[in-house]
Amino acid sequence: MSNLLNIGKSGAMAARAALDLTAQNIANADSPDYARRTLAMAEVASKGGIGVEPGTALSGVRVDRVLRSDSLFLQNEARRTSGDLARADAELAGLTHAESAIEQAGIYGAIVDFEASLSRLASDPLGGALRAAVLEDGRRLAETFHVASNALDVAHGDARLKTEAGIEQANLLAAELARTNVGIARVQPGTSGMAVLHDQRDALLRDLAELTGAKASLDNLGRATVTLGGEALVQGTQAFTLAATDSAGGGLAFTVNGNAVSLASGSLLGGSQAMQAIGGLRTQLDDLAVQLMDTVNTAQANGAAPDGSAGQPFFSGTGAADIALALTSGSQIATAPAGSPAGSRDIGNLQALRDALAGGGPAQSADSLLFGLSSAIAARSVTREALGTIADTAQVALSGETGVDLDQEAANLLRYQQAFQANGRVIQAAADVFDTILGIG
Template sequence: MASDLLSIAASGARAARAALDVTAQNIANASSDGYVRRSARMEEVSAAGGQGRIGDISLSGARVSGIHRNADLFRQAEVRRTGSDLARADAELGGLENIESAVEQSGLYDSIVEFEAALQQLASDPTNSSLRSAVLAGADTLANKFNIAVDSLGAAGEGLRFNASAATEEANVLGQELARVNLRLSRAGEGSSDRATLLDQRDSLLERMSGITDISTSFAADGAVTVTTGGATLVQGGNFTPMSIATAADGTIAFAVGGAAVQPSGGALAGAALALESVAQVRGRLDTLADGIASAVNAAQASGVGLDGTAGQPIFAGTGAAGIRVAMTDSGGIATAPAGAPANSNDGSNLAALRQALESGGVAGSANALLFDVSSAVAGKRVTRDALDAIASSARISLEQQAGVDLDTEAANLMRFQQAFQASGRAMQVASDIFQSLLQLR
């Protein structure tokens, strides 16, 4: 009996010590990102009753059957999904804010208004050289503002493409690491501490990857994960297929996995792609606006004569917001008078036609509408981002409450397992005392 009591107590001490180790590990990693609370899973050890009593079962102590991770696959998947949506909104909002800054800070709208104001002032005295110079200077400023706006847009697009390229490289690094974790999981013992650590690494890698692109996951019995995005497989077992990025002529980007085109719907890559589409759209509207101004002004120039009575020549040259420039060098060439008018004519009817062409073309209104549309997009996306942030935070809190470490609970467990260890030690001492007493009988 003493021997049985000794072995039972020893098994209890070993189980309590293992539970203490797990509790200490929980406390040490309470603030570690991606750490999931562990608990030692205990089970009773049973043995046959002995010779002549084979059918009898007697309890022979306890043992640690494995290390259990307090993980919830549904909550983890929800964190990945909401985090992916938030990352997409963050990336798109950042790009839209840069677009807004590029258009607003260029001063394009103000330069259009100032150019029209200079034309209006010239109408009061068409032969005044100072007023003519002011119109030419206003045209040059307007062309420069278009150039500045498109250059700033280009810089915003370049930043988005750089970030997308860096994120693609990071996704490839994470995918390679996930493949290695899959291989190690296939060799890890069931319920071992090493396996729990590998599962933590797997979940952390998946969460980071979901911030880059939306992913779908499926898990094997050994914990290995298969990862797909856009219908293409990134990781399967120990195999990894890299993701690539390509830039189109208009600056937009596209992605492929193993040569198969994919279109992320979440993560930073999706946000960058959407923002670059907005950059291309705004660039197109700037080009249309620049070409419209140049066409209206040059057409009016062709219908009139300059101060010296010669046919009017184009003020603007080039195409698009990036190419527009002032070609005229002498303000006397501004065709304020109609065709056939003599030199130094005060007839400003052709100038009136030019102003009417700009007004009917809605040049200032188009520039204002562009600014309004960009600002509205930024405001709307900011509201969406804030809502997604609240949803993602709620999912994160729910996961941490379920899988995180509660120091109060761990402190109670620490005391409970210490007492269990001490009780097992006391039982071993009692068993030893009984055995010694038996040996001393006469």
């Protein structure tokens, strides 16, 4: 009789545990770091003892272990695709910031305005107001280069700060993953505590992959080893240090524990690529400023001012950051050819300057710079959309394997509730039989 009571009791306790776990699944249905749990049951068998026949008697059911839904392949695929997407996002963000910096500076428009003021001066080469307008447009043109250069510095600095913050975050995640490995080694396998630690481990691995594109492998207990470019970032209970230094190309060179590594994906790589691209844009902007200065200053050197003196340099500087208006007066603009007498209205040198600016000059170079940058952003936007679709597909596949299905959990609630009630009936039946026996006689 007591065996029947034990069977009913064990069944009721197992059903209650399953109901609790089902409720936990439902409560965490929207958590991206939670993997669905199920209970594995095992039968209870009692050995023969005093007053009991030798052999094994069935004595109910017990909770054997908590099973956590997992898929190593889908986890790795989701991490890989999220790292690719994070890299594309970071690079695209940096390039978009740089494009805004150059476009908002208005370099192309300032060059066109400068050329237009030179064209107006041709109608009256000795006009003081027109000469002053040319000088003012030249000053504004130099200022647009300053604005663009400073804005590129800001974009480069922003990409650097985000990347440095990402490196710090990656090191924190690596240290936390090493501590999680310690916990996994200590906790009893098959328990809820182990499932929680495995959830935490997978969340840390996901975040590390988004930052660094790290690859992970698991041992038989579920402890993670993380590598970057063949170097271990996390191994067992030890986390190594990820660092970065400036590289020759304008980006960053990464190291783990002092050893050089090449990142395959992740936002850190995207930030480095953005820094490198911005550095290339700064070089193009400097080249454009030098082209402008050389073109205008060469024309000035080949002409004569209204007072008959030789033309002086129009601009000074070495690049976009320090280009400046060198002339102090509109009367210094050399519109006439060299050797012309004072007061000459000959615009031969002015025309030569206009031709130099128009024929494959700075305006065309500025247009090519903007067009190349716009094309690069468009191409990377297409790539980003494709990578986004791939990452979403991988995440959906992972969620289908490890996520909580509310319909299934609702069915489990009903099933385990009925099992609990059925075991209650077993206990009640055993009690009724016992009462009947006691009432005999």
